[in-house]
Amino acid sequence: ExxxxxxxxxxxxxxxxxxxxxxxxxxxxxxxxxxxxxxxxxxxxxxxxxxxxxxxxxxxxxxxxxxxxxxxxxxxxxxxxxxxxxxxxxxxxxxxxxNPSYQHRLLNHWDNLNGSVEQGFAGRSIFWRGENDLAVTENDRKLWQEYARASASVGLNGSSVNNVNASPLVLKEDALARVKGIADVLRPYGITTYLSVNFSSPVRLGGLKTSDPLDPEVIKWWQAKTKEIYALIPDFGGFLVKANSEGQPGPQDFGRTHADGANMLADLVKPYGGIVMWRAFVYSPTEKDRARQAYLEFMPFDGKFRDNVIIQVKNGPVDFQPREPFSPLFGAMKKTSVMPEVQITQEYLGRSNHLVFLSTMWEELLKSDTYQEGPGSTVARSTDGSIYNQKHTAIAGVANTGLDSTWSGHHFAQANWYAFGRLAWNNKLTSEQIADEWLRLTFANSAEGKTKAVGEEWERNFLVPAKQMMLESREAAVNYMMPLGLHHIFSPFGHYGPGPWYGPKSARPDWTSLYYHQADTAGIGFDRTKSGTNAVSQYHEPLASQFNDPATCPENYLLWFHHLPWDYKMKSGHTLWDELCLHYDKGVQQVRQFQKNWDQMQGYIDEERFSHVQSKLRRQAKDAQVWKDACLLYFQQFSRRPIPAELERPVYDLDFLQAIRPLTFFDQPQDRAATPQR
Ligand code: BDP
Missing domain, CATH: 3.30.379.10 (Chitobiase/beta-hexosaminidase domain 2-like)
Incomplete structure (x- = not known):
């Protein structure tokens, strides 16, 4: 199994x-x-x-x-x-x-032509093997068919099959032939194929002197390319573009705007019924607050995009953190189609080592009220066409698939693929229902032939506790990684372990941890209030005022919006420092409890998956301890306060933790739980 x-x-x-x-x-x-x-x-x-x-x-x-x-x-x-x-x-x-909540329900695969997967933790790409190995084999077709069937079974209808950091080579004739091969297998399952494109393809692939979107030669080049693609794939879905973001080229390189770039491509795919998904993931080190930037850059263009352009916005204003408030662009762009992008692959949530059911995070996003058109203007309703008259509605999830025999690296990470599809189909579903369905479909009867097959006893002893663990798992991860609104305090090695100390002078400030937590002896947190960076004002009232005041700001976003003294009084009556300690400790305890509960489920599912998950949980528990110790011991240097007496003491020394690479630290054979690669 x-x-x-x-x-x-x-x-x-x-x-x-x-x-x-x-x-x-x-x-x-x-x-x-x-x-x-x-x-x-x-x-x-x-x-x-x-x-x-x-x-x-x-x-x-x-x-x-x-x-x-x-x-x-x-x-x-x-x-x-x-x-x-x-x-x-x-x-x-x-x-x-x-009826589906969104017309276009896509997986975004960050797969490179050389077969690696950006932020992929489940083995190599299911779509690509190498730039010089583009022939489609029977094995490819078989795997793509299984993939398409699984995606269709949860209502997904689109796949963009290459990395948003796109190689221009994907538009070469031989690569496009492979894309056609993919499209031919996905089509019978109702899945439309899309491509990410590199904005400087006209120069890098076409040999032109410029990629200026207003240059007639450039437009002609894209037009011919588009025609070539549609000749191969008549129902091709369109382009996904990461432009002027993290070093990727874009229209701004030529003094043009996001609208110029997006509209040029949109006009070309329009006659074929195609769309352009233009990402709003932009930030530069010169702006004082990364969280404000997408809004500042995109709001001026509201209403300036063609109706087949959709602005693809990450759930939060920074970057797929364990918890962020929703991006203020949701609901604010009223004359432009906007689609949410979430990350199924667990870049910032323990890769494929941690059991984290992301459905609750997405549910939190979709149910967040933007207030843009009065109370009830949730992110869900302001993107699914219920409030605004968008020509196209869509949602995208960054896929967690790979050649690992589990597809996703962790048996429970499959649930995130499942949950994304189900929520894309129906953005009102509850995570409870999704977890229940997934557990039954995935594990029921898997211990058949033994004594504990499905039935009331199975439900009581497996379904109920496993579901409880899933529903609690994201909050547990927030607790042991970044509680109370902390964010992006990772070690620079792979966005995996803790690195609250990370901040060398040579580094780009917005890529350091110090930039995000701002801890000093006076306190901790990022001041985004009106007297700080004023990011709060990008939210519609009453949120702007609510977030602006620490007394009314939800505590799970507290340090996202505020820099507060260590002895700040929390609603619980504890000081901020004590509360922080309690959260980190709770996260560790939660994972230990998951371990104990899981061990009691032995016999209710097959032995193979049972022991694989068991060993992953062991790794997760160790990692949680590292997170707790690293963050508390590091912040304690500033808070100068003791860890509350009733909590377990740290196990590791700060010096030791600062010297290790968290990613490899526990990567011992007994913690690896590898599964066969296909
Ligand atoms: C960040 C990832 C990076 C991606 C980028 C993106 O670290 O690998 O290329 O997002 O979304 O989270 O474009």
Whole structure:
């Protein structure tokens, strides 16, 4: 049992009769799924019907006693997956109407042509092997098909298949032939293929003198490229662009704007129905507060983008931290399509070593109220078309897939892929429901043949505690890494372990930890209030005032917005210092409790996955201890206060922790829990 089958494990012996309106690649897959996965009444007839229906939007569907109705073939496929999921998770299959929250539901793969994956922790790329190894093999097709099926099963309908730090070579003829190969395999599962492009491709690949988006030769070059792509892939989705960000080229290199750059590409893909996803992840070291920058740079262009441009905004204003407030661009850009980007791969959340169920983080984001059009203007509603009349609605997640046989490096990291798809389909789902579904689909019956197969006992002794662990796991990670609004205090080695001391004079200030925590003997935290950088004013009232005042600022964002004295009185009555200690300690205790609980679940699932997760939890517990000790001992130099007597003492010395590379420190054979690579 290597976990490769993900949440798609049910093999049914129950016969079913399927009536399909016609034969097509997508419908054939829908029929096949029903035949392989039916666990309803034997010999039932399921009718698949394609017709217009007022209650069915886009790729939505209706399930009722007779079968699945949709207005698109994709809709049928999603309806079939939903029907099977309900059967397998013991949910009622009475009448269901379900429409997607977002039209475009994408995975962004940060995969390089050489086969490595940026911030990928699950082995090498499933899409690329090397710039000189572009031929598509049968194995490639088989893996891509499994991938496409899994993504489609949770309602995803788009994949952008190369890194946003894009190599111009992806637009070369032989690379595009491979992209066509990918698209041909993804299409029968309703998945549209997209590419990230490098803005200076006209120069670097085309040999032109400039990549100025207003230059006629440049436009002609992109036009020819676009035509070439669509000739290969008629339903190509469009481009994803990281421009003028972290050293990537962009229109500003030529004195042009984000709007100039995005619109040029948007005009070219428009005749084919394509879109441009233009990222707002921009910041430069000269601005005094990185958190303000995307807003400052993009707000002036609200309304200046073509209607097939979508501005892709990371959930928080800095960078996929364990906890950030939502980006103030959500809801604020009222005349531009805006889409959320979240990170499924755990760059800042323990890579594939830590069990962190990210659904609760995304739920927190989607439910955050921007107040932009009055109370209830949540991030979800201000991006899914409920409030603003966006031509296109979309959401993207940075994928955590790789060649590791588990796909995601940690069996529980699969749940993040699953959860992202489910929330992209329905941004009102609760993490509780998603975790429940995923656990049942992924683990039920996996100990079959032994004594503890699925049933009430399984639910009580596996499902309930495993779900509890998942739902608590993100808060636990926040506690042992960066509680109370702390952020970006990583060691420079891989965004993995703690490095609150990191801040050499030679480093770019906004890439150091000192920049973000600002600890000194007077206190700790980043002052973003009106008397600080004034980042608070980028939020709509009442948030601006609420965040501005430490008394009303939610405590989980406290040090994000405030620099406060160590003896600042928290709502609990503790001093800020004591509260910080309590949070770090709690994080460690939570992970230890996960370990104990997990050990009690032995026998309720297969031994292979049980012991893999067990060993990952051991590593996580050690890492949590390192985080706690490093942060408390380092900050204690400024707070000059004792760690509260009732808490466990640090285990490590600060000198020792400052000298190690956290990434390799625990990378001992017994902690590695490697799984086979494909
Ligand atoms: C940061 C990652 C970097 C990405 C960048 C991005 O460290 O690898 O290229 O985000 O989103 O979080 O473009």
């Amino acid at each position: 290597d976990g490769h089958e993900l949440w798609l494990r049910k093999k049914s012996a129950v016969p079913v009769k399927v009536v399909s309106p016609k034969k097509s690649a997508i419908l054939n897959n829908a029929v096949k799924e029903l035949q392989q996965g039916w666990s309803g009444k034997a010999n039932s007839t399921v009718k698949l019907t394609i017709k217009k229906d007022k209650s069915i939007k886009d790729d939505g569907f209706r399930i009722d006693g007779s079968g699945v109705t949709a207005s698109t073939e994709r809709g049928i496929l999603y309806g079939v997956f939903e029907l099977l999921r309900r059967q397998q998770t013991n949910q009622p299959v009475t009448s269901v109407v379900s």
